[in-house]
Amino acid sequence: xxxxxxxxxxxxxxxxxxxxxxxxxxxxxxxxxxxxxxxxxxxxxxxxxxxxxxxxxxxxxxxxxxxxxxxxxxxxxxxxxxxxxxxxxxxxxxxxxxxxxxxxxxxxxxxxxxxxxxxxxxxxxxxxxxxxxxxxxxxxxxxxxxxxxxxxxxxxxxxxxxxxxxxxxxxxxxxxxxxxxxxxxxxxxxxxxxxxxxxxxxxxxxxxxxxxxxxxxxxxxxxxxxxxxxxxxxxxxxxxxxxxxxxx
Amino acid sequence: xxxxxxxxxxxxxxxxxxxxxxxxxxxxxxxxxxxxxxxxxxxxxxxxxxxxxxxxxxxxxxxxxxxxxxxxxxxxxxxxxxxxxxxxxxxxxxxxxxxxxxxxxxxxxxxxxxxxxxxxxxxxxxxxxxxxxxxxxxxxxxxxxxxxxxxxxxxxxxxxxxxxxxxxxxxxxxxxxxxxxxxxxxxxxxxxxxxxxxxxxxxxxxxxxxxxxxxxxxxxxxxxxxxxxxxxxxxxxxxxxxxxxxxxxxxxxxxxxxxxxxxxxxxxxxxxxxxxxxxxxxxxxxxxxxxxxxxxxxxxxxxxxxxxxxxxxxxxxxxxxxxxxxxxxxxxxxxxxxxxxxxxxxxxxxxxxxxxxxxxxxxxxxxxxxxxxxxxxxxxxxxxxxxxxxxxxxxxxxxxxxxxxxxxxxxxxxxxxxxxxxxxxxxxxxxxxxxxxxxxxxxxxxxxxxxxxxxxxxxxxxxxxxxxxxxxxxxxxxxxxxxxxxxxxxxxxxxxxxxxxxxxxxxxxxxxxxxxxxxxxxxxxxxxxxxxxxxx
Numbered sequence: 001x002x003x004x005x006x007x008x009x010x011x012x013x014x015x016x017x018x019x020x021x022x023x024x025x026x027x028x029x030x031x032x033x034x035x036x037x038x039x040x041x042x043x044x045x046x047x048x049x050x051x052x053x054x055x056x057x058x059x060x061x062x063x064x065x066x067x068x069x070x071x072x073x074x075x076x077x078x079x080x081x082x083x084x085x086x087x088x089x090x091x092x093x094x095x096x097x098x099x100x101x102x103x104x105x106x107x108x109x110x111x112x113x114x115x116x117x118x119x120x121x122x123x124x125x126x127x128x129x130x131x132x133x134x135x136x137x138x139x140x141x142x143x144x145x146x147x148x149x150x151x152x153x154x155x156x157x158x159x160x161x162x163x164x165x166x167x168x169x170x171x172x173x174x175x176x177x178x179x180x181x182x183x184x185x186x187x188x189x190x191x192x193x194x195x196x197x198x199x200x201x202x203x204x205x206x207x208x209x210x211x212x213x214x215x216x217x218x219x220x221x222x223x224x225x226x227x228x229x230x231x232x233x234x235x236x237x238x239x240x241x242x243x244x245x246x247x248x
Numbered sequence: 249x250x251x252x253x254x255x256x257x258x259x260x261x262x263x264x265x266x267x268x269x270x271x272x273x274x275x276x277x278x279x280x281x282x283x284x285x286x287x288x289x290x291x292x293x294x295x296x297x298x299x300x301x302x303x304x305x306x307x308x309x310x311x312x313x314x315x316x317x318x319x320x321x322x323x324x325x326x327x328x329x330x331x332x333x334x335x336x337x338x339x340x341x342x343x344x345x346x347x348x349x350x351x352x353x354x355x356x357x358x359x360x361x362x363x364x365x366x367x368x369x370x371x372x373x374x375x376x377x378x379x380x381x382x383x384x385x386x387x388x389x390x391x392x393x394x395x396x397x398x399x400x401x402x403x404x405x406x407x408x409x410x411x412x413x414x415x416x417x418x419x420x421x422x423x424x425x426x427x428x429x430x431x432x433x434x435x436x437x438x439x440x441x442x443x444x445x446x447x448x449x450x451x452x453x454x455x456x457x458x459x460x461x462x463x464x465x466x467x468x469x470x471x472x473x474x475x476x477x478x479x480x481x482x483x484x485x486x487x488x489x490x491x492x493x494x495x496x497x498x499x500x501x502x503x504x505x506x507x508x509x510x511x512x513x514x515x516x517x518x519x520x521x522x523x524x525x526x527x528x529x530x531x532x533x534x535x536x537x538x539x540x541x542x543x544x545x546x547x548x549x550x551x552x553x554x555x556x557x558x559x560x561x562x563x564x565x566x567x568x569x570x571x572x573x574x575x576x577x578x579x580x581x582x583x584x585x586x587x588x589x590x591x592x593x594x595x596x597x598x599x600x601x602x603x604x605x606x607x608x609x610x611x612x613x614x615x616x617x618x619x620x621x622x623x624x625x626x627x628x629x630x631x632x633x634x635x636x637x638x639x640x641x642x643x644x645x646x647x648x649x650x651x652x653x654x655x656x657x658x659x660x661x662x663x664x665x666x667x668x669x670x671x672x673x674x675x676x677x678x679x680x681x682x683x684x685x686x687x688x689x690x691x692x693x694x695x696x697x698x699x700x701x702x703x704x705x706x707x708x709x710x711x712x713x714x715x716x717x718x719x720x721x722x723x724x725x726x727x728x729x730x731x732x733x734x735x736x737x738x739x740x741x742x743x744x745x746x747x748x749x750x751x752x753x754x755x756x757x758x759x760x761x762x763x764x765x766x767x768x769x770x771x772x773x774x775x776x777x778x779x780x781x782x783x784x
Contacts, residue, residue, distance in 0.1 A: 101658035221497035229657035
């Protein structure tokens, strides 16, 4: 952890940093107490372990990863002219789906007040659910499948697990009421998750030393760290299973 | 023929930040620090190599927002103030150190010398516009200048919005032509963000190549023949070059990278934070906001706070050792690959330019040393992606995989819990912009200006910088304000146009605030109109 020379900081700056570090009662502590408390925090962080047991130091984690300068304080820059408040929702019923990675998508939706009113009038109570549809593949190897995720009327977004690689997905928002009626409110565009040759054919990589070396020599650091990527991790696990299966 | 080719791409980008409504504005310093610590020293180094007739060729991406800011008279004036203020601080520091910290005096003088060199270059060599320096190096055949998305949008999250992606690329190319009088042949994908099909938009603008994240070819849906050691041709003929993570990580790693050497200068120890407020107050921001001043006297030393004095001569020795190590690693790698490839390997190295000089103080010296040493051997050559394609026009046809260089390799950084809320608003603004372009095509006079301003605001909201900063938690409040500001501005136009009205007073102020892309045409958000233009 690399910190500013805290002894040179003003009382206000020390209190700000103390608050950011989660020190309780920073507002009423005097300068000496703040310095002492912060030094303790930094000492702990110096030898701290992250949740996954890997040594880390927060400020050097970011080093060289951000082209922008970070400031030690969250500066209030004053009002920017012309800032208009954003609406919380737009007057339409729609749902959108974004790919976060091959395993997760993010859905956000809104239901317009008229549709909400109709639902209110039609039944004593109702709720929503999401239907995630995995579409049939062009070669008919996979048929259409779907699964439902219960969400509440107050929810407006959800992270959706995508169970298969290389499939096309869509998500639709439905209501279900106290009488057991259900209905479609809106449907998203489709998204397609990436599939990988290496994931589907680990045997063609793992037993070919030259090809394995050709592909992986550009993906692994000098210290043996592989590019951070969940699909690549799955590829490596699959190859590992191939090797162990063969030896078993 | 060299046994190893390195295609180095440096990407220079800053988000559009310009606040003439304030006497000084904290976030404008990002640009000024990059100019004084990276761009001007980089230009000096490259021109030195050229004068010494050292052969080299690099690719440099200059973002449209950066080019706009570097050409902006108001920001040029403010950078002048910045340089003069730091010159004054340097003079004061040399005197203070001589009296109080004699061991730091030479370092203070070193920084002052750099500031003086910057002042001379900025005024006398470049007449306040450093883009001419990069253009000059391109004209002499040492740089290939390329562009990137107009406001540096992370494009995979807009794949459902062809008009917005088309606008980002079309405007970028137009901006590049305006600044350099030449159509760019390459395109830097912001954050290395790629989705299959993106190449079609690039082809529309006659782009020939782009760079990719390291894993994008290895994880493709087809068998990649040459790993990342050769480009692939997308099905439409645009070429993709994947970064070499192994070589990149020798530099861009906070664990094992060269910049972590204990002898190198510590970025985070700066007199802006270390010296008493009474002394430093005139050189920081009001009210008493400490900032980095660039005057840093300590070496990285180790993880603790107990830092040793920075010793430039010791750092210079490490620079030479790291340059040797880099070239040795490249050569060893080439030997190992020789039996596995049917042609010499091409290593794509792609970095943010600001890593060199700004973050890694010795980075520019390291690059100079590497280029000089490479020139003295026939084992390694630095050439551009286009040079390589001239030599090897045949490439494997392969569709790269969805990818980015962000943590995890996909879109997680830009869709995290902190920032994912923004897409509801940005996507809606794009849909509404498309609606306006269709409802009000080919307007003239005030309505045209009003709609053009709306298009500017949508594009500025799409910048990848805002969600990145919000995700990182650094200056998050500013990034969120900017985002809300652009979306709010867009809504002003939308609501007025829905009433068939133009708010002239608002428009004039908005045009002054966000003056980027002066020749923007909002009709680009009307896909039918755009298609007609292409067909025509």
